[in-house]
Amino acid sequence: xxxxxxxxxxxxxxxxxxxxxxxxxxxxxxxxxxxxxxxxxxxxxxxxxxxxxxxxxxxxxxxxxxxxxxxxxxxxxxxxxxxxxxxxxxxxxxxxxxxxxxxxxxxxxxxxxxxxxxxx
Amino acid sequence: xxxxxxxxxxxxxxxxxxxxxxxxxxxxxxxxxxxxxxxxxxxxxxxxxxxxxxxxxxxxxxxxxxxxxxxxxxxxxxxxxxxxxxxxxxxxxxxxxxxxxxxxxxxxxxxxxxxxxxxxxxxxxxxxxxxxxxxxxxxxxxxxxxxxxxxxxxxxxxxxxxxxxxxxxxxxxxxxxxxxxxxxxxxxxxxxxxxxxxxxxxxxxxxxxx
Numbered sequence: 001x002x003x004x005x006x007x008x009x010x011x012x013x014x015x016x017x018x019x020x021x022x023x024x025x026x027x028x029x030x031x032x033x034x035x036x037x038x039x040x041x042x043x044x045x046x047x048x049x050x051x052x053x054x055x056x057x058x059x060x061x062x063x064x065x066x067x068x069x070x071x072x073x074x075x076x077x078x079x080x081x082x083x084x085x086x087x088x089x090x091x092x093x094x095x096x097x098x099x100x101x102x103x104x105x106x107x108x109x110x111x112x113x114x115x116x117x118x119x120x
Numbered sequence: 121x122x123x124x125x126x127x128x129x130x131x132x133x134x135x136x137x138x139x140x141x142x143x144x145x146x147x148x149x150x151x152x153x154x155x156x157x158x159x160x161x162x163x164x165x166x167x168x169x170x171x172x173x174x175x176x177x178x179x180x181x182x183x184x185x186x187x188x189x190x191x192x193x194x195x196x197x198x199x200x201x202x203x204x205x206x207x208x209x210x211x212x213x214x215x216x217x218x219x220x221x222x223x224x225x226x227x228x229x230x231x232x233x234x235x236x237x238x239x240x241x242x243x244x245x246x247x248x249x250x251x252x253x254x255x256x257x258x259x260x261x262x263x264x265x266x267x268x269x270x271x272x273x274x275x276x277x278x279x280x281x282x283x284x285x286x287x288x289x290x291x292x293x294x295x296x297x298x299x300x301x302x303x304x305x306x307x308x309x310x311x312x313x314x315x316x317x318x319x320x321x322x323x324x325x326x327x328x329x330x
Contacts, residue, residue, distance in 0.1 A: 022209070022213055023213070024210060024213065027206055027209040027210055027213070028206075030206075030209075031202065031203075031205075031206040034202055034205075035199075035202065038195075038198055038199070038202065038320075041320075041321060041325055042191065042195055042325065045191075045325040045326070046191070055326075056326050059321050059325050059326055060321065060326075062321070063317050063318060063321040063322075066317045067314050067317055067318075070205075070310060070313060070314050070317070071314070074205055074206075074209055074310040074313070075307060075310050075311075082144070082148050085152050086151075086152060086155050089152070089155060089156055089159055090155075090159065092159070093159035093162055093163065096163050096166070097162055097163060097166040100163065100166040100167055100170050101166050101169055101170045101173065103170075104167075104170035104171070104173070104174055105170065105173050105174060108174040
């Protein structure tokens with residue numbers, strides 16, 4: 001029957017559809033992982049568990065790990081079709097954030113190095 | 121379901137989010153628009169993070185971060201915000217499952233934890249200004265107060281947003297438009313926690329270490 005085939009994706013535009021994306025369990029798992037990375041960050045910064053010159057790098061890696069946990073478990077960013085646009089937008093946002101932060105640090109460090117020492 | 125119907129279904133599913141399969145539900149579109157706003161907020165913060173990263177050693181003979189920061193307080197602050205993110209998520213979930221009484225409990229917890237975060241931050245700021253380490257003391261402190269203060273202003277805005285959402289649920293009930301606004305609120309609140317991860321790592325932990 002022709003009619004049978006057509007009802008398959010006959011969604012009315014704008015009609016609400018609830019797909020259970022999250023559960024109490026996924027939030028709790030996210031909280032556990034976030035607490036774990038937070039505690040490790042604080043411990044690493046206050047002790048010599050890591051090779052001391054490597055501590056800032058370790059802290060940045062832990063921060064990225066925790067941000068990943070937040071994105072997946074709290075903001076529910078996934079690889080499903082409903083998230084394609086969100087992921088592309090996020091990638092663009094990350095690019096801009098990286099350009100602003102890394103670019104500023106790079107340029108100012110150069111300016112600083114080439115500055116004639118007047119006060120000190 | 122016939123074989124043709126099954127193939128059609130698979131084709132429609134794989135085309136979703138890629139311009140095929142018809143318009144996306146309003147909920148997805150609203151969340152996408154709000155996500156774009158949040159990303160622009162991240163760009164705003166990236167400027168403040170860059171300023172702080174550049175200026176954090178320019179103390180002009182004034183106090184340094186290691187002398188001013190109390191990591192115990194920062195840890196409590198971090199936990200308050202993280203737990204409030206958790207209760208906010210559970211509140212949003214309860215609302216989606218049409219459990220208003222649970223939603224109110226989680227919303228109240230979120231509000232209290234967010235307010236506790238702000239109270240600790242306000243006390244820290246007041247203590248620093250009292251010690252003569254206000255935003256006017258050095259470039260380091262100007263950038264510190266701007267970055268951490270802007271985050272604090274966002275948290276304050278989030279608390280107002282939350283109170284407004286509770287009022288909406290009370291008056292209008294858990295209708296689809298209210299649920300969509302609630303989704304936006306929870307996205308906003310989780311995004312603030314993401315920014316705080318950057319703040320405590322760059323400002324307090326790396327700043328204290330040097």
